[in-house]
Amino acid sequence: YHSCLHGWIPTVIKGIHLSRPVCVDVPSETDAVLGKSMKLTCIYCMKRDEIKAKTRVNWYFKPNEEKGNSSNKTHIYKYEINRSVELDGPFKGRLAWNGSQDLQDVSIQIINVTYNDSGIYECNVSREFEFDFFKPSAFLVKKIQLKVKAKATGNAAALYSEIMMYVLLVCLTFWLLVEMVYCYRKISQSDEKCANQLIKTNLVLSPTEVTQL
Numbered sequence: 001y002h003s004c005l006h007g008w009i010p011t012v013i014k015g016i017h018l019s020r021p022v023c024v025d026v027p028s029e030t031d032a033v034l035g036k037s038m039k040l041t042c043i044y045c046m047k048r049d050e051i052k053a054k055t056r057v058n059w060y061f062k063p064n065e066e067k068g069n070s071s072n073k074t075h076i077y078k079y080e081i082n083r084s085v086e087l088d089g090p091f092k093g094r095l096a097w098n099g100s101q102d103l104q105d106v107s108i109q110i111i112n113v114t115y116n117d118s119g120i121y122e123c124n125v126s127r128e129f130e131f132d133f134f135k136p137s138a139f140l141v142k143k144i145q146l147k148v149k150a151k152a153t154g155n156a157a158a159l160y161s162e163i164m165m166y167v168l169l170v171c172l173t174f175w176l177l178v179e180m181v182y183c184y185r186k187i188s189q190s191d192e193k194c195a196n197q198l199i200k201t202n203l204v205l206s207p208t209e210v211t212q213l
């Protein structure tokens with residue numbers, strides 16, 4: 001007599017630790033829309049996030065140079081000693097901190113963009129790491145060329161990526177349905193085979209043997 005068993009076996013996973021968010025360095029958008037808000041993305045990932053570091057951030061702005069007119073960059077924003085400071089100038093009252101708590105993302109946001117906001121934005125980040133016997137420093141400079149437009153324009157690459165994402169979701173959903181149907185049929189066939197096997201076994205065995213089973 002052979003028994004036929006099947007069922008779901010739950011898997012218990014122990015010792016799972018929640019990992020910290022992964023830092024990914026992405027470029028900033030460069031096209032702003034008149035009258036809207038615009039995030040100037042500046043990311044400086046720490047290779048060893050367990051090390052404490054003193055971070056200072058300084059943002060500068062330099063308007064587009066016209067013919068025969070060269071301008072110097074203006075200090076518009078800074079972050080130091082866990083405090084952000086909006087400096088006097090053309091952006092006073094229109095800048096907001098948009099970074100992360102761990103200071104790997106040190107982005108800022110321009111509120112109510114104007115045509116005069118077109119130009120080059122410079123993000124300067126300095127870190128002073130704290131070791132036992134010495135304090136090394138690291139620096140990063142990123143420049144963003146911002147253009148202000150009257151209306152938002154479609155991005156072909158972004159549209160293509162969005163279409164491909166939906167296509168991929170549809171394909172994955174279809175594949176999942178096929179797998180579910182396949183598994184259901186396999187389980188049904190297994191149940192039917194098991195039932196037939198039990199019927200055949202009962203026919204062969206005597207009533208006394210069946211009672212003992």
